[in-house]
Amino acid sequence: MTKTPGAPLVSFQDAGLTVGGRRLWSHLDLDVMPGEFVAILGPNGAGKTSMLRAALGLEPLSEGRLTVGGSVPRRGSAAVGYVPQQKIFDRDLALRGRDLVMLGGDGHRFGWPVPSRQVRDSAQRMIEAVGAASYADAPVGRLSGGEQQRLRIAQALMSDPQVLLCDEPLTSLDLSHQEGVLDLLDRRRRDSHSAVMMVTHEVNPVLPFVDRIVYLVAGNWAVGTPDEILTSERLTALYGTPIDVLHVRGRVIVVGAGETPDASHHCGPVEVTA
Ligand SMILES: Nc1ncnc2c1ncn2[C@@H]1O[C@H](COP(=O)(O)OP(=O)(O)OP(=O)(O)O)[C@@H](O)[C@H]1O
Numbered sequence: 001m002t003k004t005p006g007a008p009l010v011s012f013q014d015a016g017l018t019v020g021g022r023r024l025w026s027h028l029d030l031d032v033m034p035g036e037f038v039a040i041l042g043p044n045g046a047g048k049t050s051m052l053r054a055a056l057g058l059e060p061l062s063e064g065r066l067t068v069g070g071s072v073p074r075r076g077s078a079a080v081g082y083v084p085q086q087k088i089f090d091r092d093l094a095l096r097g098r099d100l101v102m103l104g105g106d107g108h109r110f111g112w113p114v115p116s117r118q119v120r121d122s123a124q125r126m127i128e129a130v131g132a133a134s135y136a137d138a139p140v141g142r143l144s145g146g147e148q149q150r151l152r153i154a155q156a157l158m159s160d161p162q163v164l165l166c167d168e169p170l171t172s173l174d175l176s177h178q179e180g181v182l183d184l185l186d187r188r189r190r191d192s193h194s195a196v197m198m199v200t201h202e203v204n205p206v207l208p209f210v211d212r213i214v215y216l217v218a219g220n221w222a223v224g225t226p227d228e229i230l231t232s233e234r235l236t237a238l239y240g241t242p243i244d245v246l247h248v249r250g251r252v253i254v255v256g257a258g259e260t261p262d263a264s265h266h267c268g269p270v271e272v273t274a
Contacts (some may be wrong), residue, residue: 012029041216131177145172213225215238239257241256
């Protein structure tokens with residue numbers, strides 16, 4: 001990945017994505033800058049995961065342009081780390097947590113080599129950083145959802161990516177581990193001027209960290225700071241139906257999103273809460 005100071009690490013220009021004959025979003029303009037933390041919000045089926053898949057080079061745009069690190073995104077780039085949406089591993093999978101993390105080093109590019117000393121050391125550092133040292137040598141299928149999730153995050157950080165794409169990485173994590181993971185990602189993006197794009201349904205834990213929000217709803221989108229986007233006026237315009245954004249004891253609650261005409265895609269909560 002070529003790093004030009006001041007150049008966006010991820011750039012959507014007049015971008016549109018249609019999958020299975022359905023236009024998810026279009027005319028999207030978004031530059032994610034080095035060091036920036038962007039949250040991608042919206043109801044189920046709005047196209048959040050598909051946006052990450054486009055940046056991973058797994059889903060070609062139907063319109064416009066997308067560059068990651070200045071180039072057309074390609075599968076398997078070591079400059080891009082990915083924490084996929086959680087799937088629980090098979091209970092009998094013969095893989096230790098540590099092996100899973102090491103696959104993020106050389107493994108994903110060269111198959112299953114004997115890991116180098118450097119990869120083993122780096123895996124240990126990542127395992128400690130996500131607080132997984134006490135169970136890293138257990139079979140991954142026997143670990144809890146939250147433990148598996150922390151190992152996936154460690155794996156995604158192994159290649160020291162310039163762009164980290166996370167799909168609901170906080171799922172299954174309790175509050176203290178959510179904070180731990182967010183702190184880690186926040187420190188890392190500041191220290192290495194890397195970018196984070198995080199799909200999440202859990203708005204409140206991420207609000208202290210995010211610079212901007214991309215909010216997708218039924219083909220429409222809005223991009224801005226949390227203060228700009230999380231308002232009743234802005235979300236009412238976006239959803240095309242009355243939405244209330246409430247601030248209750250320091251938490252943001254979005255009420256009314258389940259009553260939109262596109263409710264068939266909204267099997268998620270009516271409220272966006274922590
Ligand atoms: N390859 C595909 N072929 C057909 N339809 C697809 C494909 N990929 C995604 N979709 C559909 O596109 C829509 C958007 O999917 P996507 O996973 O991006 O939504 P999302 O916003 O991440 O949703 P969620 O919050 O439920 O995870 C969904 O209706 C999904 O079924």
